[in-house]
Amino acid sequence: MRAIIVRHGNTFAEGEPVRRIGARTDLPLAASGRAQAEALALNFADTKIDRCLVSPLRRTRETAAILAPHLSPETAAWLREIDHGPDEGMMEEAVVARIGAETLTRWTEAALPPPGWIVDAPARIAAWRAFFSEASGTVLLVTSNGAAQFARLALELSPARLRTGAYGEIIGGNLTAWDVRP
Template sequence: MRAIIVRHGNTFAPGEPPRRIGARTDLALVKCGREQARALADNFASVRFDRCLTSPLLRTRKTAAIVVPYLVAESAAWLREIDHGSDEGQTEEAVTARIGAEALAAWEGDAVPPPGWIVNAAERIAAWRGFFEGSEGTVLLVTSNGAARFALIALGAKPAKLRTGAFGEVIDHQVIAWNERPPA
């Protein structure tokens, strides 16, 4: 089994202050996000994917449609972004002021959700494990950073960020690459 795990393209234009956007906000890709998706499509042009799974959110579905226009993406609820609670739509400065730098570091380094965030970590880990155990062929998964980190945990690795327009690769339960961006 080969899994290519992609984080959707950018939803903020250059110069626009990024905000914590999760399951509650369904943003479209901006121009540079569509360009990231095209770079991923070019990078994987020689790969014939057997399936494509996405979160139900527009940004993941649009990324998938650019990367694998020949497949109909299957919506997978377990790939949906986490719920940032009252931090949804807030800038990083506002989120840090509310929960503190230590809480954000615990999230980034260990996937410990800050107070008020809805993550369902055990369910996400179980879903990733089920996917890795039960899948065959070459599968493209398009999701978010919050959801993708649990793929690594399901494989016994430490969680790590997946930047917009970046990918990870897992072959037969081994992480081959993580947080790689194709050349623009």
Template structure:
């Protein structure tokens, strides 16, 4: 089994202040996000992809349509974005001021969500474990950074950020690459 885990492309222009968006904010890709998806598509050209799973939000479906135009993406509940509760839509500086650096660090390094975010970590972890145990072939999964972190946890690894327009690759339960942007040479 080969899982290609892609984070959707940019949803903010470079001159906009990024905000913490998740399950309740259905943003489209911006021009740079579509370009990121096109670079991903070029890097996977010629790869036989058997299925494509996404979250239900537009940014993941748009990314999948560009990366794998011949496949029908199947929205899957366990790939849905995190619900950031009262922090949804706020700039990162406001989120940090409200919940504190320690809470954000716990989320980034251990996937422990702040108290008022809506994250069923146990269910997400189980879904990834079940996927890895039962999936066959090459599967493209397009999701968010918050949801993707549980893939690494399912492998017994600490979570790590997956930047917009980047991918990770897991083959037969082994991490091959993480946070790779086709226009860069970073590999895990």
């Protein structure tokens, strides 16, 4: 089994203020996000992808359509973006002011969600483990950073950021790449 885990491309145009966007906000890709998806498509042009799983949101479906136009993506609820609760749509400075930098660091480094965020970590880890044990062939998974970090936790690795337009790769249950941008 080979899993190629891709974080969707950029959703904010250059110069546009970046906000914390998760499960509640269904943004399309920005032009730079489409360019990131096209770079990923070139990177994996010689890869035979057997199956494609996406989160329910538009930005992941658009990224997948550019990467694997020959496949019909399957929506997987467990790939859904994190629900940032009261911080959805907020600028990062406002999020830090509300929860504190230490709390945000705990989310980034240990996947411990801040107060008000809706994250069922055990269910997400279980879903990734089930996927790893049952999947075959080469599977493209397009999701968000928050959802992708649970793949690493399912492998008993520390969470690590996956930037927009970057990918991670797991072959036979072993992490072989993470946060690679072509």
